[in-house]
Amino acid sequence: QDLKTAEAVGYYLGNQSYGPSISQYAKAVSDEEMLDFAYAQSQEKIQTFIEKVSKYIKLRNVNGINFYLVNVRRLIKKGSYPNKGLAANILADYLGNKSVPVITIVYTGRNLSFRANKAALDQNLNLSKAIKELKRELGNGVETGGGHIAAAALRLRLGYLRQCIDKFIEIISSQNLAEGKK
Numbered sequence: 001q002d003l004k005t006a007e008a009v010g011y012y013l014g015n016q017s018y019g020p021s022i023s024q025y026a027k028a029v030s031d032e033e034m035l036d037f038a039y040a041q042s043q044e045k046i047q048t049f050i051e052k053v054s055k056y057i058k059l060r061n062v063n064g065i066n067f068y069l070v071n072v073r074r075l076i077k078k079g080s081y082p083n084k085g086l087a088a089n090i091l092a093d094y095l096g097n098k099s100v101p102v103i104t105i106v107y108t109g110r111n112l113s114f115r116a117n118k119a120a121l122d123q124n125l126n127l128s129k130a131i132k133e134l135k136r137e138l139g140n141g142v143e144t145g146g147g148h149i150a151a152a153a154l155r156l157r158l159g160y161l162r163q164c165i166d167k168f169i170e171i172i173s174s175q176n177l178a179e180g181k182k
Contacts, residue, residue, distance in 0.1 A: 004035070004039045005029060005035060007038075007039055007042045007043070008029070008034075008035045008036075008038035008039040008042060009029060009038075010042065010081075010086065011038045011039070011041055011042035011045070011081055012024070012038055042081065045081045045082065046082060046090055049075060049082055049087065049090065050090065050094060052075055053070060053072065053075060053087075053091065056070055056071045056072065056074070056075070057069070057070050057091075057095070058070075060169060062169055062173040063173040063174075064100070064101065065100075065101045065102070065103060065120065065125070065172065065173055066095075066098070066100055066101065066102045066103070067102075067103050067105060067169050067172075068091070068095045068096075068102065068103070068104045068105065069105050069107070069165060070091055070095075070104065070105065070106045070107070071107055071108070072084065072087050072106055072107070072108060073107075073108040073109055075087075076108065084106065084108065084111060084113060085113060085153075087106055087113075088104065088106040088113035088114075088115055088151075088153075089115065091104050091106055091115075092104040092115030092116075092117065092151075096115065096116075096117030096118075096120075097117070098117065098119065099119055100119055101116075101117065101119045101120035101122075101123050101125060102116070102117040102119065102120060103115070103116050103117075103120055103125070103127075103169075103172055104116075104117075105165060105168070107161065107165070109158070109161065110143075110155055110156045110157070110158060110161070111153070111154070111155050111156075112153060112154045112155075112156070112161075112164065112165070112168075113151075113152075113153045114127050114130075114131070114147065114151065114152045114153065114154075114168070115127075115150065115151050116149070116150045116151070121149060121150055124175070125172055125175050126149050126175060127147050127148070127149060127150060127151060127152040127172075128146070128147050128148050128149055128152060129175070130152070130168060130171045130172050130175065131145050131146060131147055131152045131154065133171050134154070134164065134167055134168055134171060135154075137167055137171075138156075138160060138163065138164060138167065140157065141156055141157050141159075141160035141163070141164065142154055142155070142156055142157075142160070142164075143155045143156060143157055
């Protein structure tokens with residue numbers, strides 16, 4: 001029930017057709033019918049997103065790690081559902097449900113979201129450390145960014161996307177090599 005409520009409220013928050021009124025959200029949560037409708041809508045939008053995104057997924061395997069690169073620029077617009085952060089979570093669940101290390105990189109032109117699956121965490125891969133190193137390497141190419149071990153995000157200056165992705169993969173895959181030597 002809590003997941004259903006959270007997804008329904010997330011749908012309301014992420015959908016531009018609903019105003020930014022807290023009273024509307026409170027009403028929606030207290031109205032079982034509205035909650036059911038919003039939850040059903042969120043599930044339908046998520047399923048449609050998964051169906052459409054498959055042609056934008058690229059796989060790179062480096063040092064035993066599967067890196068899924070997903071360009072969602074054409075699928076995610078401001079005020080749409082799912083938003084970029086939720087899309088990263090959806091894709092991490094969808095692509096990372098494997099026994100091998102998976103790092104999902106979801107990006108638009110300037111924004112990147114990174115997620116690590118359990119197998120990657122079990123190998124001590126650390127997105128937070130990688131982001132800190134990437135920020136040092138790219139210098140002023142990174143506007144802002146941070147995160148924790150399993151999830152992180154960056155906003156880049158224009159023109160740094162490809163360099164950032166390549167460098168990030170290099171950093172994470174070297175973490176894997178370093179762990180293998182221990």
